[in-house]
Amino acid sequence: MRHRRILSLWFPRLGAERLIRAEPWLADIPFAVVGEEAQAQVITSLNDRAQQLGIYRGQPLRDAHALCADLVTRSAIPHRDLAFLNVLHRWAGRYSPWVAPEPPDALVIDLTGCAHLFGGEPALMQQVAQDCADLGLSVRQGLADTLGAAWALARFTRQDATSHRNGDAIDQEARATRSRAGKRRHWERGGLPPGAPAQDLPQGCIAGIGQSWSAISPLPVAALRIDAHTQNQLNRLGLRRIADLIGQPRAGLARRFGRGLVDQLDKATGSAPEPISPARAPDRFSARLSLPDPIGLADDVAEALARLTGHLCERLKQRGRGARVLRLEAYRADHTMQWLTLKSAVASHDPARLMPLLRMKIDEIDAGPGIDMLRLEAIQHEPIHARTMAGHAEAAARGQARQEKGLETATEDLLSRLGARIGMDEITRRHPGNSHIPEKGALVLAAAWSEPAQDWPRHPVRRPLQLWRPEPVHAPDTPALPKRFRWRGRDFAPKGATGPERIAPEWWLDDPEWRSGPRDYWRVETDKGERLWLFYAHGGAMSSGWFCQGEFA
Numbered sequence: 416m417r418h419r420r421i422l423s424l425w426f427p428r429l430g431a432e433r434l435i436r437a438e439p440w441l442a443d444i445p446f447a448v449v450g451e452e453a454q455a456q457v458i459t460s461l462n463d464r465a466q467q468l469g470i471y472r473g474q475p476l477r478d479a480h481a482l483c484a485d486l487v488t489r490s491a492i493p494h495r496d497l498a499f500l501n502v503l504h505r506w507a508g509r510y511s512p513w514v515a516p517e518p519p520d521a522l523v524i525d526l527t528g529c530a531h532l533f534g535g536e537p538a539l540m541q542q543v544a545q546d547c548a549d550l551g552l553s554v555r556q557g558l559a560d561t562l563g564a565a566w567a568l569a570r571f572t573r574q575d576a577t578s579h580r581n582g583d584a585i586d587q588e589a590r591a592t593r594s595r596a597g598k599r600r601h602w603e604r605g606g607l608p609p610g611a612p613a614q615d616l617p618q619g620c621i622a623g624i625g626q627s628w629s630a631i632s633p634l635p636v637a638a639l640r641i642d643a644h645t646q647n648q649l650n651r652l653g654l655r656r657i658a659d660l661i662g663q664p665r666a667g668l669a670r671r672f673g674r675g676l677v678d679q680l681d682k683a684t685g686s687a688p689e690p691i692s693p694a695r696a697p698d699r700f701s702a703r704l705s706l707p708d709p710i711g712l713a714d715d716v717a718e719a720l721a722r723l724t725g726h727l728c729e730r731l732k733q734r735g736r737g738a739r740v741l742r743l744e745a746y747r748a749d750h751t752m753q754w755l756t757l758k759s760a761v762a763s764h765d766p767a768r769l770m771p772l773l774r775m776k777i778d779e780i781d782a783g784p785g786i787d788m789l790r791l792e793a794i795q796h797e798p799i800h801a802r803t804m805a806g807h808a809e810a811a812a813r814g815q816a817r818q819e820k821g822l823e824t825a826t827e828d829l830l831s832r833l834g835a836r837i838g839m840d841e842i843t844r845r846h847p848g849n850s851h852i853p854e855k856g857a858l859v860l861a862a863a864w865s866e867p868a869q870d871w872p873r874h875p876v877r878r879p880l881q882l883w884r885p886e887p888v889h890a891p892d893t894p895a896l897p898k899r900f901r902w903r904g905r906d907f908a909p910k911g912a913t914g915p916e917r918i919a920p921e922w923w924l925d926d927p928e929w930r931s932g933p934r935d936y937w938r939v940e941t942d943k944g945e946r947l948w949l950f951y952a953h954g955g956a957m958s959s960g961w962f963c964q965g966e967f968a
Contacts, residue, residue, distance in 0.1 A: 423565035430460030450491035563683030564627035567638030701792035709785020737762030740795035760830035879965030
């Protein structure tokens with residue numbers, strides 16, 4: 416029977432090193448990432464310079480600034496750290512197909528039956544360390560028969576967590592330089608040259624087959640993945656290391672510290688199973704076309720894009736997905752690349768609807784010395800429900816519905832084409848708002864990401880066609896409608912009026928525009944022909960008076 420072997424990878428500085436990859440100068444100064452914990456700002460990740468000054472993870476930001484006044488900080492962005500961890504998840508698939516992420520900064524790899532492909536377990540771990548160093552990442556590893564033991568070895572054995580990145584790394588150059596530079600070999604990106612000896616693995620990070628218990632025995636009880644309260648209780652009783660728990664009665668441990676401590680002991684030693692559930696790789700839809708000779712004519716590019724789009728749409732159709740955002744990459748003969756992004760108003764896997772959008776982008780492509788490869792990827796896709804079989808009556812009803820929706824389909828195509836030119840977010844539509852406040856009665860939404868409103872609610876009182884911010888009206892400060900008033904430098908006299916309509920502010924919101932208290936609205940027809948929407952503010956946090964907010968058609 417093949418023995419199970421688990422490799423735990425912990426990236427203790429993942430958040431900081433992700434930002435250092437984008438801003439290399441942060442590696443040369445004390446730098447930390449700050450997050451919020453219990454309504455307080457604490458250090459969540461830091462580089463080696465900051466750690467040498469005594470700053471540590473979980474330390475309050477004010478204490479860190481007391482130790483180092485020159486500490487540079489950035490706010491933590493958890494979803495971007497998670498996306499970067501997912502990228503590392505794909506990279507770890509080269510060592511084993513059984514990889515599971517442990518957010519926010521760790522991976523677990525089941526190496527059972529895979530280590531011999533890399534020359535053994537030590538050679539594989541050296542390769543992992545070398546790859547992480549080339550990526551500018553600090554990593555700590557633990558290899559054992561169980562997940563609990565591997566987790567403990569990765570975090571509680573002495574290991575050098577720093578990378579050997581230097582100033583000659585290509586990732587530390589300017590972005591413009593990187594985009595125009597050819598692909599370098601790993602020893603030109605800050606790694607070791609061929610034939611150079613790899614860094615020696617730290618002692619104790621590998622537990623031999625059947626030796627997990629002896630490997631983790633000298634480690635502190637915190638290596639059992641137990642909560643801080645249980646750790647403090649064990650330390651007060653003198654049980655500071657895992658070896659101290661060996662001779663203790665299991666029934667007494669469970670009764671005094673709970674079943675969780677015994678379960679973690681069993682998982683670390685292999686007495687209780689702890690399966691690894693690998694995360695399913697996300698669906699990726701892309702197509703690539705390599706050309707025997709570079710091309711530069713618009714017609715040639717259009718023909719290549721037509722082939723790419725057909726192949727990509729076929730894959731999307733097989734999986735029941737539709738492309739919403741496409742990314743087009745043009746690789747030129749001088750080893751440079753240009754990329755363009757286009758959005759569609761509706762997810763689709765129909766080449767006839769996607770090709771017009773791509774043709775509109777051809778003029779933006781700079782062929783340079785010639786394009787030798789094109790790549791098209793659906794970076795955002797959505798499910799498209801499959802059609803179901805129907806009888807004659809249902810088919811006739813659906814055909815009628817499709818004819819009625821013909822205009823809607825044309826509108827979606829028009830939105831896609833306009834969005835390709837001026838930007839999808841620039842096209843908006845109005846939706847009814849759930850508020851009795853006049854200026855909040857309608858919402859402005861992006862047309863591509865919203866559905867048209869079916870029925871607008873009918874208000875019992877007519878609203879003006881044009882609305883603006885309340886403008887002061889010179890009139891007597893009384894609730895009664897004035898016989899004459901002055902607005903925008905002109906004198907008016909009411910000829911007819913309808914009102915008042917009392918509208919009160921939303922008491923659960925502090926809107927600065929409504930601090931003047933309740934309003935009495937009047938629809939006033941003036942002697943100059945204008946039909947204005949006036950209101951009298953009864954006063955509150957602000958003074959009372961008359962104002963004009965709109966005009967009827």
